[in-house]
Amino acid sequence: MKALLLLALLAAVPSRAADLWAPRVEFSSFTLANGLRVVMSSDASVPVVAMTMIVDVGGRHEAPGLSGFAHLFEHLMFEGSKHVPKGGFDRMLESYGGDNNASTHEDFTFYYEEVPSNALPVAAWLDADRVGALSVHPDSVKNQIEVVKEEKRMRVDNEPYGPLLYVEMASHTFSNWQNAHPTIGSFADLDAASLKDVRAFFEAYYSPDNIIMAIVGDIDLDATKALVTDYFGPIPAKPRPKAADTTEAKPAGERVIKLTDAHAKLPALAFTWKDAPERGTEEYYALLLLGKALFSGKSARLYQKLVKESQSAVSLDGGLGFPIADADEYKAPGVFGGFVVHKREKAASELKAIVEAEIAKVAAEGLSPAELARVKTKFRSDWLRGQETRLGRAQRLLYAALLDGDPEAANRELARFMAVSPEMIRRAAAARLVPAASTWFMLSAGEAL
Amino acid sequence: MTLALLLFSVCASAADMSRPPDVPAMRAVKLPPRAEWKLQNGLTVVLVEDRRVPLVTARLSIAGGESAIAPEDAGLAGAVAELLTDGTAKKTSKEIAEAAELFGGSLSADAEPDAIVLRASSLGDKAEAMLSLLAEVARSPSFPAEEVALRKENMAEELAAARAESEFLAGVAFYKKIFAGHPYAVTAPTDASIGRLDRARVAAAYKRLFTPAGALLVLVGDLSRADAEALVLKTFGAWQGGPAAVAAPPVAGPKGERTVYLLDRPKSSQVSFVIGNPAIREDNPSYFDLLLANQVLGGSFSSRLVRDIRETKGYTYSIRSRLEHRLTGSLFKLRTPVRTEVAEPALTAILEHLDRLRKAEPTAEELAQAKAYLAGSFARSLETQEGVAEAVLKLRSRRLPDGWYDSYVDRVQAVTAAGARRAAEVFIRPDELTIVAVGDASKARAVLSKFTKKPLVSVNQDGN
Numbered sequence: 043m044k045a046l047l048l049l050a051l052l053a054a055v056p057s058r059a060a061d062l063w064a065p066r067v068e069f070s071s072f073t074l075a076n077g078l079r080v081v082m083s084s085d086a087s088v089p090v091v092a093m094t095m096i097v098d099v100g101g102r103h104e105a106p107g108l109s110g111f112a113h114l115f116e117h118l119m120f121e122g123s124k125h126v127p128k129g130g131f132d133r134m135l136e137s138y139g140g141d142n143n144a145s146t147h148e149d150f151t152f153y154y155e156e157v158p159s160n161a162l163p164v165a166a167w168l169d170a171d172r173v174g175a176l177s178v179h180p181d182s183v184k185n186q187i188e189v190v191k192e193e194k195r196m197r198v199d200n201e202p203y204g205p206l207l208y209v210e211m212a213s214h215t216f217s218n219w220q221n222a223h224p225t226i227g228s229f230a231d232l233d234a235a236s237l238k239d240v241r242a243f244f245e246a247y248y249s250p251d252n253i254i255m256a257i258v259g260d261i262d263l264d265a266t267k268a269l270v271t272d273y274f275g276p277i278p279a280k281p282r283p284k285a286a287d288t289t290e291a292k293p294a295g296e297r298v299i300k301l302t303d304a305h306a307k308l309p310a311l312a313f314t315w316k317d318a319p320e321r322g323t324e325e326y327y328a329l330l331l332l333g334k335a336l337f338s339g340k341s342a343r344l345y346q347k348l349v350k351e352s353q354s355a356v357s358l359d360g361g362l363g364f365p366i367a368d369a370d371e372y373k374a375p376g377v378f379g380g381f382v383v384h385k386r387e388k389a390a391s392e393l394k395a396i397v398e399a400e401i402a403k404v405a406a407e408g409l410s411p412a413e414l415a416r417v418k419t420k421f422r423s424d425w426l427r428g429q430e431t432r433l434g435r436a437q438r439l440l441y442a443a444l445l446d447g448d449p450e451a452a453n454r455e456l457a458r459f460m461a462v463s464p465e466m467i468r469r470a471a472a473a474r475l476v477p478a479a480s481t482w483f484m485l486s487a488g489e490a491l
Numbered sequence: 492m493t494l495a496l497l498l499f500s501v502c503a504s505a506a507d508m509s510r511p512p513d514v515p516a517m518r519a520v521k522l523p524p525r526a527e528w529k530l531q532n533g534l535t536v537v538l539v540e541d542r543r544v545p546l547v548t549a550r551l552s553i554a555g556g557e558s559a560i561a562p563e564d565a566g567l568a569g570a571v572a573e574l575l576t577d578g579t580a581k582k583t584s585k586e587i588a589e590a591a592e593l594f595g596g597s598l599s600a601d602a603e604p605d606a607i608v609l610r611a612s613s614l615g616d617k618a619e620a621m622l623s624l625l626a627e628v629a630r631s632p633s634f635p636a637e638e639v640a641l642r643k644e645n646m647a648e649e650l651a652a653a654r655a656e657s658e659f660l661a662g663v664a665f666y667k668k669i670f671a672g673h674p675y676a677v678t679a680p681t682d683a684s685i686g687r688l689d690r691a692r693v694a695a696a697y698k699r700l701f702t703p704a705g706a707l708l709v710l711v712g713d714l715s716r717a718d719a720e721a722l723v724l725k726t727f728g729a730w731q732g733g734p735a736a737v738a739a740p741p742v743a744g745p746k747g748e749r750t751v752y753l754l755d756r757p758k759s760s761q762v763s764f765v766i767g768n769p770a771i772r773e774d775n776p777s778y779f780d781l782l783l784a785n786q787v788l789g790g791s792f793s794s795r796l797v798r799d800i801r802e803t804k805g806y807t808y809s810i811r812s813r814l815e816h817r818l819t820g821s822l823f824k825l826r827t828p829v830r831t832e833v834a835e836p837a838l839t840a841i842l843e844h845l846d847r848l849r850k851a852e853p854t855a856e857e858l859a860q861a862k863a864y865l866a867g868s869f870a871r872s873l874e875t876q877e878g879v880a881e882a883v884l885k886l887r888s889r890r891l892p893d894g895w896y897d898s899y900v901d902r903v904q905a906v907t908a909a910g911a912r913r914a915a916e917v918f919i920r921p922d923e924l925t926i927v928a929v930g931d932a933s934k935a936r937a938v939l940s941k942f943t944k945k946p947l948v949s950v951n952q953d954g955n
Contacts, residue, residue: 065544065545087543088520088870088871088873088874089517089518089520089870090870090871090874124508125508125509125510128802129793129798129802132791132792132793133793133860134511135793136791136792136793136860136861136863136864136867137856137859137860137863137864138514138517138863138867139517139863139864139865139866139867139868139870140864140867141791141864141867141868141871142792156871157867158517158518158866158867158870159517159518160514160515160516160517160518161514161517161867162514163511163512163514164511164512164514167506167508167511167512168511170506170508171508174508175508184805185802185803185805186805187805188805189801189802189805189808190808192761192801192805192806192807192808192828192829192830193808195760195761195808195828195830196761196808196809196828197808199760200657200759200760200761200828201656202652202655202656260518272506273506273508276506304758305655305656306652306655307651307652307654307655308648308651308652308655339588339591339592339597340576340584340585340587340588341585341588341589341591341592346585349641349645350584350585350641353641353644356645356648356649356652357649357652383648383652385644385648386648386651416589416592416593417592419592419593419594419595419614420591420592420595420596420597422595422614423546423595423596423612423613423614426544426545426546426614427544427546427612427875429544430543430544430546430874430875430876431874431875432874
């Protein structure tokens with residue numbers, strides 16, 4: 043008879059207070075002697091556990107000549123370890139009904155397993171074996187270089203707007219190579235990756251004190267702590283190189299970049315403002331909500347202006363972090379960006395003028411209180427939905443632990459968003475979304491099929 | 492004695508890494524209990540009380556989707572669905588979007604092969620506002636002339652944009668060929684069908700399809716039965732309409748020789764394959780046998796296709812096979828984009844895998860793993876309100892037996908290696924496959940011709 047903390051809390055809250063209230067994710071945490079930090083949260087409503095790890099290494103940590111390395115390495119983490127043969131990781135997890143994946147970001151690498159709760163010890167064993175004793179075979183490296191190149195072909199090279207969104211926008215927005223190069227890497231750098239590079243990367247970054255783990259779901263806290271201690275305790279910590287310098291030069295004036303895309307059928311206008319604020323500041327919360335007000339859904343300002351009123355655009359996306367990072371994983375140096383696919387007969391300069399006018403309006407007047415209230419209500423509901431799954435909760439705790447320095451920041455976050463005022467949005471837009479910090483990308487569609 | 496105890500404690504604190512730990516069996520999992528009732532106008536309502544988060548999730552499914560529309564009007568069902576939220580007797584498009592934001596949720600509609608499905612969600616204490624808006628857009632859309640004109644214009648642009656994507660082109664051609672002559676063959680509009688679209692056709696299609704008879708409302712969330720009954724009666728009780736659209740005719744089984752269709756996409760760095768043949772419904776006695784066979788073949792990351800084509804050969808980033816269902820027809824379907832230079836060895840290897848699945852039983856390990864994966868996936872799908880809502884929607888709209896999900900895990904567990912092989916042999920038909928390839932024809936034509944006894948067939952961007 044395990045009590046479900048979330049349910050108990052929900053029952054205790056009167057519904058009239060629902061506007062102000064968000065369910066806390068109750069958690070406890072501990073740190074092993076080797077520096078591994080662990081966050082645990084219990085919820086037995088379905089017999090599922092998310093076992094997740096965030097490693098403090100991403101595309102921005104890569105050295106010149108090794109672009110794409112953090113991501114290639116993420117692939118190699120599934121290729122076998124001392125007691126698990128190649129292919130054994132997925133086979134083993136699936137044989138207990140589990141699923142897994144990983145993703146490489148600008149600032150970190152994220153791994154997860156979602157398993158029926160009985161199989162948590164198996165997931166812990168698999169993760170401990172690969173973090174403690176990864177095996178790197180030359181054949182695996184060769185094979186995964188090919189797989190990553192296929193991934194690049196599929197997501198970037200063969201996809202309309204892929205080169206713009208995954209490569210060009212960052213490379214023209216940022217001036218420091220650490221921020222400007224694509225996390226997916228280049229074929230030349232990937233082909234040049236050696237076994238020695240791979241081993242060195244593992245030794246440098248996959249140390250217990252560079253990893254935070256979150257285990258969320260149908261778990262017993264004491265037993266889980268003992269399990270993690272047994273499996274991960276013996277793994278020694280290793281020294282790390284100094285973190286790469288990601289400092290960005292101040293914006294140096296508005297720029298317009300013209301591009302063509304052989305696979306695109308419709309032209310597009312994209313834009314970024316660099317020098318976006320630090321995570322956790324008032325401007326960060328304000329610009330994140332402004333992004334929703336401008337881009338998200340049919341009531342959004344730019345949707346109304348571009349799709350409905352001027353009837354010049356077909357679709358749009360954007361906000362804080364776009365397209366470099368999702369808003370929740372945002373870390374400075376960052377951008378505020380947008381991407382608009384538009385009709386063939388409309389000029390990009392017309393759309394640019396509409397976007398500029400709308401930004402100027404926000405910088406002068408902010409949002410209306412009713413508009414901001416609506417955006418907040420929607421944001422709050424989406425935020426709650428993001429917390430429905432064990433994986434969603436684990437991810438939120440880990441992002442807070444790594445990017446805000448404290449998992450409890452995940453529980454404070456919603457209140458910070460709800461405290462944003464129209465004036466804060468006006469100030470943030472006036473300070474950050476200035477012409478001098480902007481880069482505009484005018485993309486014309488390649489020849490017809 | 493002391494020594495033994497000491498040894499024991501050392502062993503207990505340093506875990507044995509040499510093999511995976513022993514663990515107990517998975518906890519049982521079932522679709523949560525649901526309450527069901529019917530309004531006098533014919534609308535069926537299913538409620539799952541779910542108080543894990545303070546949210547409510549709704550699905551309203553109207554019988555008759557894309558397949559209830561004449562082929563020359565392809566895309567009309569999608570236009571009707573999209574335009575539902577673009578104006579009612581009382582609200583503009585913008586006001587509808589704002590109302591949805593105010594109940595902290597979303598409201599959208601999609602045309603699917605057999606139904607138009609409206610999906611909505613709200614904060615738990617705003618269920619009434621959500622159901623009111625859901626009822627308003629379903630019952631009294633106004634289809635403003637300027638919104639219809641804009642939709643028509645944007646459909647043309649969206650179609651042009653979608654045609655830039657290999658996956659889209661491959662899908663259009665695949666369904667066009669495998670369902671040839673059947674209403675399910677049409678999955679995308681054409682320039683001509685968009686040209687025919689006007690307000691009168693949109694309004695007529697709406698009037699014909701939208702009726703409470705045969706419609707299904709699924710509610711999952713922080714809502715009691717009494718509240719749900721009262722709210723549904725208030726918002727949908729007075730809805731009236733004609734008879735429900737009839738189901739699409741049954742799809743014929745596999746027939747004829749294997750055929751390869753090629754759509755030229757100059758400069759494409761990959762060849763995108765979609766491959767398949769007609770298969771069986773979820774209530775067929777052999778369904779679970781075939782489900783397990785497919786799972787072993789290409790249903791997950793450690794399936795044979797991923798291990799071999801991606802992880803050993805490095806031909807692709809993504810390869811997957813699945814069983815796909817319509818109300819009156821089902822498919823075995825496999826898709827993968829591979830780099831152009833390896834199109835021939837990749838297709839050869841794929842066909843060898845189909846052959847092996849039909850000739851030799853899967854190993855006990857493969858079968859056990861596939862079973863566990865399916866059972867675990869089912870448990871994971873019930874984590875969210877959306878997952879529960881989609882499961883209920885599938886159960887009812889596919890007209891599956893009421894206990895289908897309740898016995899799902901047991902029936903997965905009961906499949907034998909011999910049963911899985913036999914199902915593969917009967918229902919996966921390498922000699923009768925429809926193979927669609929989208930890629931650079933100057934490089935792919937000659938090699939793909941080797942896979943068919945008939946001449947290779949060129950298709951255009953509409954799959955014709």
